[in-house]
Amino acid sequence: MVPTRMPFLGNVWVTTTYASTSEVLRTKETFVTNPRNAGRRGMAGFRWWMPTTLRAITSNMLGKDEPDHRRLRKIVERAFLGQNIQSMQIKISGLAQTQWDILEREAEGSNGQVDLVKHFSRPFPLAVICELLGLPEQDRSKILRWGVRFTNIKNSLDLFRAFPAIWKIGHYFREQFEDCKSNPREGMIKDLVHAEQQGEELDEEELLATAFLLLLAGHETTVHLIAAGILTLLRHPAQKAELTQDWSKLGTAIDEMLRFNSTVQTTEPRYVASDTNFHGIQLKRGDTVLPFLAAANADPLQFENPEKFDINRSPNQHLAFGSGIHTCLGLRLAKAEASTAFQLIFTRFPELELAVPTSDVAWSEGVGTRSIMNLPIRLRPGH
Ligand code: HEM
Numbered sequence: 479m480v481p482t483r484m485p486f487l488g489n490v491w492v493t494t495t496y497a498s499t500s501e502v503l504r505t506k507e508t509f510v511t512n513p514r515n516a517g518r519r520g521m522a523g524f525r526w527w528m529p530t531t532l533r534a535i536t537s538n539m540l541g542k543d544e545p546d547h548r549r550l551r552k553i554v555e556r557a558f559l560g561q562n563i564q565s566m567q568i569k570i571s572g573l574a575q576t577q578w579d580i581l582e583r584e585a586e587g588s589n590g591q592v593d594l595v596k597h598f599s600r601p602f603p604l605a606v607i608c609e610l611l612g613l614p615e616q617d618r619s620k621i622l623r624w625g626v627r628f629t630n631i632k633n634s635l636d637l638f639r640a641f642p643a644i645w646k647i648g649h650y651f652r653e654q655f656e657d658c659k660s661n662p663r664e665g666m667i668k669d670l671v672h673a674e675q676q677g678e679e680l681d682e683e684e685l686l687a688t689a690f691l692l693l694l695a696g697h698e699t700t701v702h703l704i705a706a707g708i709l710t711l712l713r714h715p716a717q718k719a720e721l722t723q724d725w726s727k728l729g730t731a732i733d734e735m736l737r738f739n740s741t742v743q744t745t746e747p748r749y750v751a752s753d754t755n756f757h758g759i760q761l762k763r764g765d766t767v768l769p770f771l772a773a774a775n776a777d778p779l780q781f782e783n784p785e786k787f788d789i790n791r792s793p794n795q796h797l798a799f800g801s802g803i804h805t806c807l808g809l810r811l812a813k814a815e816a817s818t819a820f821q822l823i824f825t826r827f828p829e830l831e832l833a834v835p836t837s838d839v840a841w842s843e844g845v846g847t848r849s850i851m852n853l854p855i856r857l858r859p860g861h
Contacts, residue, residue, distance in 0.1 A: 479759050479767070486637075487747055490766040491759065492773075496781075496797070498757050499774035502748055502767055503801040508756075509748035509767060510543045511804065516749030517764045535648070538687035540746050540804060547803060550684060553673045554692065555807065557610065557666055563810045567818075570606055574818045577602040578826065585857050591833045594853040598823075599704040600626075603815055607696035610811075611689065612665015613654065621647070625697060651689045666692065692808075700812045702741040702849040703732075704819045709839060709853060710735055710787055711820075712832055717789045722824045731789035732816050737796035738787045740772035744846050745800050771797045772848070827857045 479491045479498060493499040502509045510516055539550040556562065581597040601622060608618055627643035658671045670688055673679040680688065711718040721727050750765040761767070774797045776784040781791075799806035806812070823830065832839070833854040840851040 479757060484768065487766055487768070490747065490768045491761065492744075492768045493770050494773045495757075496774040496777035496779060499769045499771065499797060500801050501756075502769045503745065503797070503804070506543065506803050508751055508754055510751045511541050511547075511746055511748060512543045513749045513764075515543050516751045518749060535644070535687050535690040537683050538691040540691065544803065550680060550688060551807065553670065553679055554666060554688060557669070558807050558811060560810055563814050566606075566610070566811075567814060569609060570814055570818050571822075573605045573609065574602055574815075574822050577605065578822055582857070590857050591854060592857070594708060594855045595701065595705050595850060596852065599708075599819070599853070600701045602819065603700035603704070604697050606700075606811070606815055607693060610666055610696070611692060612658075612663050612667045617650070621650075621693070624650075625694070628694060628698070647690065647693070648686060651686055654689075655685065695806075696808050696811070698847070698849075699742055699808075700815050702739075702847070703736065703812060703816050705850040705853050706739040706741060707732070707735040707816060707820065708823065708830075708855075709832070709836075709850060710738060711824075712830075713836060714787050717787065718824070721789055721820075722828060725821060727789055728817050728820065729813075730792055730794065732813055732820075733794045733796060734787060734789050734791050735816075736798035737775045737781070737791070737794060739848070740775045740798060741847055741849055742798065742800075743770065743772040743848050745769045745771060745804070769800075771800070829859050831856050831859055 479493050482490060482492055484490050493502055513519075539547050542550060577598055580601075581592055581594070584597050585592040601618070604622055604625065605618060608615070608621065613621070624643040624647050627640045654667055655671050655674075658667050659675070662668055667689065670680070670685050674682065674685045711721070717731075721731050745768075748767045748769060750761045750763055750767065752763050754761050774780070778784055780795070799809045799812075833856045839853060842849045842851055
């Protein structure tokens with residue numbers, strides 16, 4: 479581990495190996511996510527002037543330790559089980575096709591060239607998560623507008639600029655909860671409101687926090703799994719050809735994209751609950767540790783030639799979805815969306831290519847994520 483200073487978090491210890499990253503994430507008694515359980519007053523980087531909605535949205539399951547974490551995760555967990563994701567597959571394919579048709583129309587109007595992030599990899603996962611939550615279809619474009627304000631937050635000023643969008647989403651969700659009480663509908667919002675009405679399972683603040691978490695975690699991450707995945711395949715044409723001739727390799731290919739690109743570079747911070755000697759470093763109660771997933775996924779002690787992209791890599795125990803009690807709840811959904819997207823795109827346009835040199839592709843500078851801002855593509859070569 480190495481000490482460093484991070485925006486919002488201040489002094490932190492960053493893990494640099496697979497072994498230490500995985501151990502931090504799995505040792506929930508020593509490394510907690512609720513700073514109060516490590517003797518700290520509140521979340522690192524949090525300020526009194528931050529609005530109540532922002533404070534409310536941070537009281538989600540990611541910032542809770544047991545038993546609160548389990549209580550909150552249990553309410554929504556069922557919807558993410560394998561069989562439920564499978565039963566959503568037709569819906570997911572339909573949403574992908576609708577969005578791809580929109581992209582094609584956009585490309586026709588601009589010489590076959592189009593931004594894959596703006597017209598597909600961002601709106602498609604948003605449509606899926608809105609569907610899962612049971613949010614009205616006509617609200618998607620405004621949710622998309624608000625959601626974009628959350629991307630690429632590098633410092634307090636960016637966060638400050640995002641406040642209006644945070645407030646609007648909070649207000650919107652509260653309206654949806656109210657509406658759902660008198661007009662029950664399909665989707666997870668209904669399950670959450672029902673749980674709140676039961677009184678015991680989650681309070682109003684946690685209801686809002688859970689809806690926010692599902693919307694943001696379920697959206698932003700998958701956008702970049704798809705965009706970075708497409709870019710990576712285009713940069714490795716032989717492997718792209720191998721995959722498109724044998725789609726049974728898609729599962730291992732997606733795991734390799736997750737490992738190779740590590741879009742979510744770090745998890746949420748962990749706080750040291752009691753003094754401990756960890757991998758030769760004396761940590762004190764209250765210290766902050768940042769599990770660096772990107773370093774773990776590139777550790778040569780765990781992965782042979784980690785710098786090499788290999789769609790056949792097996793085994794591939796990457797940590798892109800974290801590990802331990804907070805392991806990503808949406809991992810099956812994310813993989814289902816990515817599988818659908820890659821097959822659809824390369825079946826319809828096997829010769830799709832980048833419209834700019836790779837060096838011109840704009841990557842974000844946000845803390846914790848490494849994402850592609852725009853990915854200009856051409857549907858057919860030489861168009
Ligand atoms: C490529 C896509 C995705 C990646 C790389 C990803 C990554 C992660 C990671 C690393 C964590 C653990 C964070 C920590 O330990 O601090 C996490 C947690 C979580 N993810 Fe994802 N995620 C993805 C997609 C999704 C989707 C589609 C959803 C669906 C709504 C989702 C919902 C969640 C939730 C609810 C948690 C918190 C789990 C808990 O605290 O128990 N994620 N994700």
